[in-house]
Amino acid sequence: MHLRDTPEEATFRAELRAWLAENVPKLPPEPDHTDWPGRRAYESQWQRLLFDAGYAGINWPVEGGGKGATPGEHLIYLEEASAAKAPEVTVGFVGQMHAGPTLIAEGTPEQKAHHLRGILDGSHVWCQGFSEPEAGSDLASLRTRAVRDGDHYVVTGQKIWTSNATVADYCELLVRTDPDVPKHKGITWLIMPMDLPGIEVRPLVTAHGTAEFAELFLDEVRIPVANRVGDENDGWRVANVTLSFERGTGFVGEMLDTTNLMKELVAIAEVTPKGAGTAWDDPGIRRELGQIAAELDALWAYTKRNVSAGAKGGLPMGSGSAFKLSYAGVVQRLGDLALRILDRASLAMDDVDGRPTAAQVHGRLHAFAVSLGGGTSQIQQNIIAERVLGLPRER
Amino acid sequence: MDLTTSDDQQALQEMISRFAADRFDIDTVRAFGEPGGFDRAAWAELAELGTFGIALPEDAGGVGLGTIDAVLVHEALGAGLVPGPLVAATLAAGLVDGVIDGSVVPAVLDRPAHGPVVVEHLRDADVLLVVDGDGVSKVDTAGLAGTVLPHPTDPVTPVTLLDAVPTGERVAGPEVAAAWRRLGSVLASAQLVGLSEASTAVAVDYAKERQQFGRPIGSFQGLKHLLADCYMRTEVARSAVWSAGVNIDEPEPGDIDRAVAAARLMAARAATENGKTGVQVHGGMGFTWEVVAHLYLKRAWVLETQFGNPDDAAELVALKVAG
Numbered sequence: 062m063h064l065r066d067t068p069e070e071a072t073f074r075a076e077l078r079a080w081l082a083e084n085v086p087k088l089p090p091e092p093d094h095t096d097w098p099g100r101r102a103y104e105s106q107w108q109r110l111l112f113d114a115g116y117a118g119i120n121w122p123v124e125g126g127g128k129g130a131t132p133g134e135h136l137i138y139l140e141e142a143s144a145a146k147a148p149e150v151t152v153g154f155v156g157q158m159h160a161g162p163t164l165i166a167e168g169t170p171e172q173k174a175h176h177l178r179g180i181l182d183g184s185h186v187w188c189q190g191f192s193e194p195e196a197g198s199d200l201a202s203l204r205t206r207a208v209r210d211g212d213h214y215v216v217t218g219q220k221i222w223t224s225n226a227t228v229a230d231y232c233e234l235l236v237r238t239d240p241d242v243p244k245h246k247g248i249t250w251l252i253m254p255m256d257l258p259g260i261e262v263r264p265l266v267t268a269h270g271t272a273e274f275a276e277l278f279l280d281e282v283r284i285p286v287a288n289r290v291g292d293e294n295d296g297w298r299v300a301n302v303t304l305s306f307e308r309g310t311g312f313v314g315e316m317l318d319t320t321n322l323m324k325e326l327v328a329i330a331e332v333t334p335k336g337a338g339t340a341w342d343d344p345g346i347r348r349e350l351g352q353i354a355a356e357l358d359a360l361w362a363y364t365k366r367n368v369s370a371g372a373k374g375g376l377p378m379g380s381g382s383a384f385k386l387s388y389a390g391v392v393q394r395l396g397d398l399a400l401r402i403l404d405r406a407s408l409a410m411d412d413v414d415g416r417p418t419a420a421q422v423h424g425r426l427h428a429f430a431v432s433l434g435g436g437t438s439q440i441q442q443n444i445i446a447e448r449v450l451g452l453p454r455e456r
Numbered sequence: 457m458d459l460t461t462s463d464d465q466q467a468l469q470e471m472i473s474r475f476a477a478d479r480f481d482i483d484t485v486r487a488f489g490e491p492g493g494f495d496r497a498a499w500a501e502l503a504e505l506g507t508f509g510i511a512l513p514e515d516a517g518g519v520g521l522g523t524i525d526a527v528l529v530h531e532a533l534g535a536g537l538v539p540g541p542l543v544a545a546t547l548a549a550g551l552v553d554g555v556i557d558g559s560v561v562p563a564v565l566d567r568p569a570h571g572p573v574v575v576e577h578l579r580d581a582d583v584l585l586v587v588d589g590d591g592v593s594k595v596d597t598a599g600l601a602g603t604v605l606p607h608p609t610d611p612v613t614p615v616t617l618l619d620a621v622p623t624g625e626r627v628a629g630p631e632v633a634a635a636w637r638r639l640g641s642v643l644a645s646a647q648l649v650g651l652s653e654a655s656t657a658v659a660v661d662y663a664k665e666r667q668q669f670g671r672p673i674g675s676f677q678g679l680k681h682l683l684a685d686c687y688m689r690t691e692v693a694r695s696a697v698w699s700a701g702v703n704i705d706e707p708e709p710g711d712i713d714r715a716v717a718a719a720r721l722m723a724a725r726a727a728t729e730n731g732k733t734g735v736q737v738h739g740g741m742g743f744t745w746e747v748v749a750h751l752y753l754k755r756a757w758v759l760e761t762q763f764g765n766p767d768d769a770a771e772l773v774a775l776k777v778a779g
């Protein structure tokens with residue numbers, strides 16, 4: 062086992078660090094959390110810079126147009142990008158973490174040619190239309206119907222919690238193509254251009270008051286059969302290719318950004334009056350922060366373990382679930398601690414007293430996105446209990 | 457970057473686990489705690505495997521492997537509930553003659569800033585090593601006045617109460633003392649990881665067998681989720697402990713003291729929480745002396761205090777974050 066950079070990794074890190082130092086300052090000020098078109102433009106601009114410098118698709122295989130970085134280089138990339146405060150991947154997430162890798166693994170040559178470049182250079186934004194009002198944790202029970210009509214599927218149904226749908230060009234859509242077989246066996250994975258007739262996108266406001274996700278109402282949307290990824294009725298398997306990719310390193314960049322948020326919280330605590338001193342003088346607060354920081358450090362080490370195990374032969378069963386379960390817990394505790402430190406400055410999602418307090422309140426609310434999205438914490442516990450520990454199923 | 461075990465390292469852990477299962481079955485483990493129960497022959501056999509000299513250079517009689525290998529060995533020892541002053545022996549093997557082959561049994565005391573002077577395994581030790589900021593001192597246990605406490609919390613870890621920290625002969629300076637504190641902490645944390653994993657495994661087995669309401673209790677989600685959390689805590693802690701172990705061998709990538717403290721926090725949490733879950737999952741049987749569940753928890757309570765408790769570790773990590 063070793064942690065130090067190899068000579069190649071050290072070179073990669075040094076070059077990347079220099080490039081980030083030169084390019085991050087070129088960006089305009091980051092748009093507000095509520096301004097999704099603005100965020101799209103901002104992130105796309107950054108993605109284009111990455112693309113031109115050869116850093117786009119860092120962990121995508123070379124044949125998919127990616128950089129084909131080693132796992133070590135990928136983690137260095139995430140580490141350095143976060144340290145340099147490069148833009149977080151939000152509107153680009155589905156394209157870069159789900160759709161692109163899925164197309165590389167399962168797409169036709171035409172699909173790859175048409176889509177991969179746009180994801181890499183930031184010109185195409187994707188969203189994920191998996192969940193439905195009646196199919197959340199039990200995703201396989203989804204009902205959105207697709208009926209074959211010549212060269213098209215005619216799709217009718219409803220999707221919900223579709224992140225970034227208001228600014229997306231394409232949607233990775235799961236539909237039911239056969240209602241008469243067991244639920245996992247009648248699902249198909251389609252590429253849906255978001256400008257087709259029959260699609261209505263209704264923004265859905267989140268608990269932090271922004272329209273980061275939406276409801277999709279689909280009324281006889283005609284999607285070409287050529288947009289099918291994988292075989293008809295094989296969509297559940299294709300979807301799991303995507304999810305396994307996300308569970309590998311999907312949350313790591315976000316976790317490193319949480320580490321930055323934690324450091325900002327310490328800086329706030331150091332200037333927040335409390336008793337005779339500051340909030341940071343309170344040992345109860347310091348120790349809770351120490352616990353949280355230790356867990357984030359441990360999760361970074363866990364990531365290194367998983368990524369190196371993945372490179373050697375396969376991600377250990379359950380490691381993605383355990384990572385996400387732990388991360389969801391620690392990010393909620395960080396948010397709880399932030400509210401304690403902010404005290405009455407937490408009563409507004411605005412900066413109070415010239416301190417960057419809004420991001421902390423926002424972070425507390427955002428923590429639910431981690432324990433709910435991408436499989437809730439309870440679902441992760443079920444997966445670990447049944448598939449790793451081998452405990453009997455409930456039913 | 458590579459944080460996975462090599463084939464050799466897996467074989468090393470398997471060897472220790474197999475030895476622990478064969479030579480330290482649960483009756484032997486329990487017997488170690490009885491007055492006069494310390495089995496010097498078994499201890500010497502453990503030493504013969506290279507256990508205590510694992511990370512010492514070969515020309516010092518060691519096996520010549522790294523700190524991380526010692527970490528892996530201690531993980532397996534913890535999982536096997538192997539008794540005795542394992543951390544003390546690994547620290548002292550390079551300093552005190554006879555420790556490496558098991559003929560001399562050491563105890564170690566990290567000088568407490570305040571509070572009572574309670575020393576593990578002193579009852580059975582030939583030599584006591586006292587660690588403080590200035591160095592390591594060696595104390596002959598023959599002339600030491602102390603009270604062996606009759607009811608140690610972990611029945612397998614005898615403890616002696618001393619009136620004061622004894623002064624002895626200085627045998628190493630501050631660098632060695634600092635290195636011992638780090639290594640001692642990481643090795644105890646490694647044992648905590650082993651305990652976390654083993655107590656979970658025992659509880660999972662029980663949950664699959666024990667029937668209530670006509671089905672295995674492990675099918676109840678209330679227990680499943682408790683046990684899933686145990687798995688999560690073990691793996692997160694293991695990652696922190698391995699990382700700290702590697703960091704000691706390769707000082708440049710990170711802050712070693714922060715890594716050691718983070719490892720302690722995660723490992724102590726995993727072992728104590730999983731230990732408690734282990735008792736709870738066993739129901740009324742879990743509260744009996746006979747069922748092993750309590751032994752994992754009690755050992756965890758002992759180890760989490762060695763070379764830095766979780767509160768001190770949390771304080772250290774917090775101050776490092778603040779920079």
Ligand SMILES: Cc1cc2nc3c(=O)[nH]c(=O)nc-3n(C[C@H](O)[C@H](O)[C@H](O)COP(=O)(O)OP(=O)(O)OC[C@H]3O[C@@H](n4cnc5c(N)ncnc54)[C@H](O)[C@@H]3O)c2cc1C
Pocket residue numbers: 188189190191192193194196197198199221222223224225274429430433434435436437438439440443
């Ligand atoms: C911020 C955010 C972004 C999202 N983005 C997207 C997106 O882009 N695309 C997309 O398709 N979806 C998205 N989702 C949807 C997300 O995947 C679902 O919300 C999630 O899978 C849970 O489904 P649900 O909301 O229907 O809750 P339910 O499944 O109804 O769950 C409600 C509660 O019951 C618990 N529960 C359910 N089943 C079990 C069980 N078997 N055992 C124990 N407890 C159980 C859950 O843990 C939860 O606490 C997003 C969600 C959030 C919060």
